[in-house]
Amino acid sequence: MREERISLVTAKILKEKNFNVGVYGSYTHYLKTRKHENPSFAYKKGEIEYNSDYFYNNGGHDFTCKNYIMCAAPSQSLVQHWLREEYGIVIGVHLHLHEDDAKTIRLKKEKYYSWIVNLSDDSYNSFGDCDTYEEAVEVGILEALNLIYL
Amino acid sequence: MKEQLIEKAMKFGFTSSMLWNYPYKYSADKESLRYCLWLEELRRWLRLNHEMYVEVTVTCKAPDDDTRVWVAQLYYEKLEEEDDTVDSYSTPEEALETMLYHALLILKKEN
Numbered sequence: 001m002r003e004e005r006i007s008l009v010t011a012k013i014l015k016e017k018n019f020n021v022g023v024y025g026s027y028t029h030y031l032k033t034r035k036h037e038n039p040s041f042a043y044k045k046g047e048i049e050y051n052s053d054y055f056y057n058n059g060g061h062d063f064t065c066k067n068y069i070m071c072a073a074p075s076q077s078l079v080q081h082w083l084r085e086e087y088g089i090v091i092g093v094h095l096h097l098h099e100d101d102a103k104t105i106r107l108k109k110e111k112y113y114s115w116i117v118n119l120s121d122d123s124y125n126s127f128g129d130c131d132t133y134e135e136a137v138e139v140g141i142l143e144a145l146n147l148i149y150l
Numbered sequence: 151m152k153e154q155l156i157e158k159a160m161k162f163g164f165t166s167s168m169l170w171n172y173p174y175k176y177s178a179d180k181e182s183l184r185y186c187l188w189l190e191e192l193r194r195w196l197r198l199n200h201e202m203y204v205e206v207t208v209t210c211k212a213p214d215d216d217t218r219v220w221v222a223q224l225y226y227e228k229l230e231e232e233d234d235t236v237d238s239y240s241t242p243e244e245a246l247e248t249m250l251y252h253a254l255l256i257l258k259k260e261n
Contacts (some may be wrong), residue, residue: 004194077190081183090242095203095225117208119218133197 004134005073008048010141014079015057015071017148021082025073026055032067043068076137083144088119091140093133094126114140118147151247152185158254159192166191182243189246196253202226204249206242222249226256 006014008027028049036042043049050073055061057072064070074082083089096111114136115126127143130136166188196202203225208218219238222245239245 075187077187080190081186084242090208092205092207094207095205097225115207119208133194133203 004076004137006076006079006141007138008071008073010079010138010145011071011073012069013142013145014074017145018057018150019072019074019079019082020057020059021072021074021078022054022056022059023072023074023078024052024054025075026051026053026061026070027073028068028070030068034067076134076141079141080137083141084119087144087148089144089147090117090119091115091137091144092117093136093140096129112136114143116140116144116147151251155192155247155251155254156188158251158258159195162254162257164192164195166195186243189243189250192250193246196250200226200253200257202253202257204246204253206245206249208242209238220245222246224249224253224256226253228256228260 005025008029011027012029028051030043030045030047030049033045034041034043053061055070055072062070080091083091092115093112094115096113112130112133112135113126113128114130115124117124125143128136128139130139193204196204205223205225207221207223209221217240220240220242221238237245237248239248
């Protein structure tokens, strides 16, 4: 069983919001093309590489420079937990069932939407009409990150 | 409940290394965090393998009451209406844990 990881877009925003948790997994997004006689040192602009080693944003393994950006790629579950513990933002996913389907639930065919509760002011928002649970969580995380002002 | 749930999940073939190898730095209580992430994985496994979906929601505070309540609900196609348990708990982990246990009991009955 593998965890569902956040996307590169979310990972970059998470880094901006000072997500400083050590995780196994990181993205490297190449901003320039580099040719090299040894193919393992060459890369292409726009290329995204995933590495499963231990990584810490802005830590010793973060070699972000003008040629590439590195950022931690935590699981969605961990980010949800971090948002709740650090900022009191709870993300959940609701399964949308049509009335006709109330008795016959087919998870693969239903729509999911995410909701966010900010425990500090009790505000509630819901987003999206996603085909998969993971997609809905991702939308929820992105929206929750928008609520964080540093 | 924790040990029972882990044992039951393993009997159904759910495996996750989440309980042992996550050296996260931010949590003082690593064991609790690992268990919390393990619960999320089990929830995902039930959804993908058995089409069971456990939903946890939080209620907002009432004006005259400062307590917040977490509610768990299980969606499952084969579930009889009277078994459609909805209950409230003081933490999200407790809500999720109890409902996952309930889901595994239903699976056990089916097998």
